[in-house]
Amino acid sequence: MTMLLYIEDDLEIGEMVRSDLEGRGYDVLWLKSGEQASVMAKETQLAILDVMLPGLDGFTIGQRLKKDHPGLPILMLSARTSIDDKLQGLDFADDYVTKPFHPDELAARIEVLLRRHGQAPAGSAEIRIGHLLVKDKEGLVQDTRNQQEILLSGKQFHIFSYFIRHLGQIRTKEQIYESVWGEPYMEGDKTLMVHIRHLREKLEIDPSTPRIIETVRGVGYRVKE
Template sequence: MNILYIEDDTEIGSWLHKDLSDRGYNVTWLKSGEGAIEQMNEMDLVILDIMLPGLDGFSIGQRLKKEHPTTPILLLSARTSIDDKLQGLHFADDYVTKPFHPDELAARVEVLLRRFEKISAPFIQLSHLRIYIPENRVLDVRTNTEIPLTAKQFFIFKYLLRHPNQILTKEQIYEAIWENPYLDGDKTLMVHIRHLREKIEEDPSNPQIIETIRGIGYRVKQ
């Protein structure tokens, strides 16, 4: 999925660009509305800040929506007044106020992508598992029962699924999930992976879904 992200604040922009990229999106980040319309044919969704140099987000968003009505727009703003929200929702499809948690934003992005049918498959089928990403649910199709995962277990699994067939280091996974620097020798991730395998693998001692790459990290094959 390709996301156009328009934000002039370098600190927020860098942080959100990295977070969305880590979740598997292809993110094009612009610091103003200049050049946005030329990017739109390739985009599945727009994340747009309101306070921008030159034309503000309201003006840019209205133009983008007029020319590309089937591309969802999510507005970001520190403005919390009902008048600003109503003005934004005249053309935008969602409105998120700053500060926000990255998981909330990611969930809203997925909801919009599904609403506008940018994501065709409602779930991921992997071996005996059916994974519903937006709903944070994993189903065992053999028994048609839900597998209860903790929030951290699901976030780890989802992060691996966002990077299919890619070897991810322990550092990458830990820092993406816990948002803290990884300390060499820390067993936290390993313990979570072990408990996750006990729930999703047919034979946890011989895992086929989450593969260990010795000395590096883990990989999910699809």
């Protein structure tokens, strides 16, 4: 499993990022300060650093990490948006993302850095679910009974990919909608329900009795492992 070193002292942001990345298949080592960063980085494949930290700031930590672990990709994650801050960070870091950010953007930046450094991003392996073979990173879903590709629309694949990243977990309508559409869910909106119905028509052997995308009454949906 790909291990990420994440240094962030803000508990709310830290928990949000850690939970999202773990849901995407990463193992996250979350530190609240950078004193032990160089030691802990030995077991990790990428470092994500906040700039404003107690004690050593993210720039200092990043420079030390790059010196001690030259091959470790470093991503700066900061509310400091001035060009001087970005240039200072990019003097040693591989990427610089400003807050606020969308979780999908952060995940995409991480994947790019891992590929650039010869690492396989989380979730890159093939996944078998019932009669389906899913190659998430290739955007491919195949019916293993006849080896035929199942063609999904962009939004349908985005929804199914979200379920794959949270395999076995019950996800609420709000969580799914806000991740896929990137905007708040409005109670009573039938958009997600319609997309789930069309998705089942393509993926399920019997859409009237779904075994891939389960409805958890009163809560949301789940795709079992």
